[in-house]
Each structure stands twice: as C-alpha cells, then as structure tokens.
Amino acid sequence: MAALHDALTPVFDEVIQRNPGEAEFHQAVREVLESLGPVLAKRPEYVDAEIIRRLCEPERQIIFRVPWTDDAGRVQLNRGFRVEFNSALGPYKGGLRFHPSVYLGIVKFLGFEQIFKNALTGMPIGGGKGGSDFDPKGRSDAEVMRFCQSFMTELHRHIGEHTDVPAGDIGVGGREIGYLFGQYRRITNRHESGVLTGKGLTWGGSQVRTESTGYGTVFFVKEALAARGQDLEGKRVVISGSGNVAIYATEKAQALGAHVVACSDSAGYIVDEAGIDLELLKEIKNGHRGRVSDYADRRGSAIYVAGGSIWDVPSDIALPCATQNELDADAAAKLVAHRTLIVAEGANMPTTPDAARVLRDGGVIFAPGKAVNAGGVATSALEMQQNASRDSWSFEHTEQRLSEIMSSIHQRCLETADEYGTPGDYVAGANIAGFTQVADAMLAQGVI
The missing domain is CATH 3.40.50.10860 (Leucine Dehydrogenase, chain A, domain 1)
Structure with missing residues (x-):
C-alpha cells in the first residue's frame, strides 16, 4: 500500500474501527485517501474542519x-x-x-x-x-x-x-x-417522474440511458488515446462481462473502428477472432438471458473457455466491465506482458489495488471507474433534467451531451493531476477533482 499523509492515517484507522468487516468499503476509502496528500499540503483547512472524517461517514x-x-x-x-x-x-x-x-x-x-x-x-x-x-x-x-x-x-x-x-x-x-x-x-x-431514473422511454425515460455507461467508457478511452496522438481504429479490445455495460461498450468501440474479440460471464469467456457479433450477443443476453457459451454454440468463429481468466487474451485495450476486484495482480502482469495500452474501468472498482500498481509500474495507462463509467449517472442526471422540464430529447442530442461530459471529465482529470504534481495520473486526477468539489461545498455549508 502507498503511504498515507500523517493527517489521514488516524482517519483511515477510524474507518476500519467504525466499519468492521467491510473490506470493499475500506478499499474504496483507502484508494481515495492515498491521493489526497498533495491536497492537504495546499489546503490545510480541510484538516481543520475534519472534512475527510465527515466525508467517510454516511449521512x-x-x-x-x-x-x-x-x-x-x-x-x-x-x-x-x-x-x-x-x-x-x-x-x-x-x-x-x-x-x-x-x-x-x-x-x-x-x-x-x-x-x-x-x-x-x-x-x-x-x-x-x-x-x-x-x-x-x-x-x-x-x-x-x-x-x-x-x-x-x-x-x-x-x-x-x-x-x-x-x-x-x-x-x-x-x-x-x-x-x-x-x-x-x-x-x-x-x-x-424524477424519483427514479432508467425508466422506459414511453414513461419518462431518456434516450441513451441504456447505452450510456458503455458508451461513456469508450468515449473516455477515445479521449485518453487522443491525448497521446492515437485513436481506436484497428485496436484489439477485450471486455469482461456481457451485461449492459459490456454490450454497449462493444457497440461504441466497434462503431469507432476497434476490433472487439472477447467478452465473458460468471462461468467463462468467449474469444471470437472475427469480432464479436453484437446482434447475436444482444439476442442471447437480452432476449433469452442466456450465457456466453450459447454464443460459441451458434458462432463458428468463436471458442468458449470455461472458467479461466479473460485477461489471458492479448489486447491493446482492456475494459473490465463485470464486477468489483475481478482483475488481480496476476492478470495485470499478463496485460503488461501483452503490452496493453490502456485499462479503463467500466465497472465499479474491478481492479484490485495490487493490480492497479502493477499496471501503472508496467507503463499501462490506468483509468479508474469513478471517471470512466460516470456516463451512466451523467445520463441519469440528464433524464432528471428532462423530467423537471417535461421535455424529451433526441438520441443524437443526448449522446452529444454525454460525449461532451466525458470529454470534460477526462480534461478535469488530466488538469488536476498536473496541478497536484502527478501528470498523467488519472487516479489522482479523478480522486482530487471529485474530492475538492465536494469538500468546498461542505466547507461552505457549515458543520452538518
């Protein structure tokens, strides 16, 4: 583990004491706290007001x-x-x-x-x-x-x-x-209408909400590659999962010229060197609630591997889109050996802390879920806007707004990382940018 700023060690110790046995919560808190040392050096008022202690305790x-x-x-x-x-x-x-x-x-x-x-x-x-x-x-x-x-x-x-x-x-x-x-x-x-998002289009839902997390993941990757003078054209992509996020990440990656060759479910994974047949995958997963093994049964170019790790499949771009802690240090080492360019988290915290360190030490661009998969909640907020105004936007307009939001998130992460002395570090950029915005609002609103 990376060392914590002296003011943060007792905060993290208290989180563990007050929330025993909640390993995933401890992991999420630690990952954010590890980024905040440079912030406290510039903004000691956060320590004085106990902002971080308050932020770690749910309202x-x-x-x-x-x-x-x-x-x-x-x-x-x-x-x-x-x-x-x-x-x-x-x-x-x-x-x-x-x-x-x-x-x-x-x-x-x-x-x-x-x-x-x-x-x-x-x-x-x-x-x-x-x-x-x-x-x-x-x-x-x-x-x-x-x-x-x-x-x-x-x-x-x-x-x-x-x-x-x-x-x-x-x-x-x-x-x-x-x-x-x-x-x-x-x-x-x-x-x-605004009490729930993800509603059906005929009763208050928003265009692009179904696609938004997967699309937003790929929009972020597009921005990250563009910042390095590259694009998605011809890139080999491996995506874990086969649910909503994975399906629509596949759709947008293919639309932007990438070659998606693998996806998975809890039982195993498929590799289709001809490229994932998206319509067949949608029919199996959305139409019949089937398994990826059914895809291999119906697609001659695909092979199914029961169990195992999808990260054994070589890739230029790896998108973990299944569940938390699915990508461990051994899998990360394989991605480094495959010379994977970027790992972007479509799921919430799918990469273990050890794996994240292996990726960054190995020169792989690593982008965390709180930035990469924010397209889902962003489009939910757009749905709330439409509900409040009794309005309905077109697919094209909503997708454009999503693309703009993901571009803005990417830019904020890079600019914040530069400002706090960690250029190119998306983890630090995302954590610090998100934290300072919330912390400033908390300071302004008093001790509540």
Missing part, C-alpha cells in the same frame, strides 16, 4: 427487511439497503443492486465511489447507493414484481426527486425499474 444508512411470496406460495425474506452518503452537491444519486453478494459493506463502497463520480460529471447530484441480497436470476416476472413492490413499500419513505433518486445497477434493469416506479406511484399517489 444516513437504512437497512430494512423485504418479505415477499414466491410462486409456490412460500414466504421469502431478503434484506434491503439504502446508504445516503453525501448530499453537499445535490440529492443523493446512485443505483440499486440486486445480487446475493450485496451487504452493507458493498453498498457503502459503491456509495462512497458515487460521491466523487457524481461530482466529476459537473451535475448537481450527491452520492448514494442501495440494493438487496435478492437474486432475480431464475425468478419469474411475477416473483420479481412482488419482491420489487415489497422493496419499494419500505424504500418510498426515504426517496424523492429532491431527496434521493435511485437508478439501476447489477440485477436491476428496465423490468425492475418499472415495477419499482409503479409501486412508488401507487403508494404516494404522485407521478413524480
């Missing part, structure tokens, strides 16, 4: 039970979470994740990351996150609906378009958002 943590009935009539029980982390810049904003791995530490890590990610967009939104250990995989639509209705029956009292605005995440797509919004309307007797 509100909500845990609730979610009882529901399955198709066999049996009562099931899950646990729901919403961590409203920081509202200095605006209403809490962040997705809901439905996955068996969800517990308080995961939600807090995601919410903490969301604070800085949202600040980087330049939009007036705070940071929060939520979810449940419910697994929608293998459940019928009726079971998912009953779970979502029970979940929202509790959550509705904590959210609102000026308070806290959830969206989707892993396990929460258009189907789940629809059920959640319907129950919110029923309970509150209000058609408050």
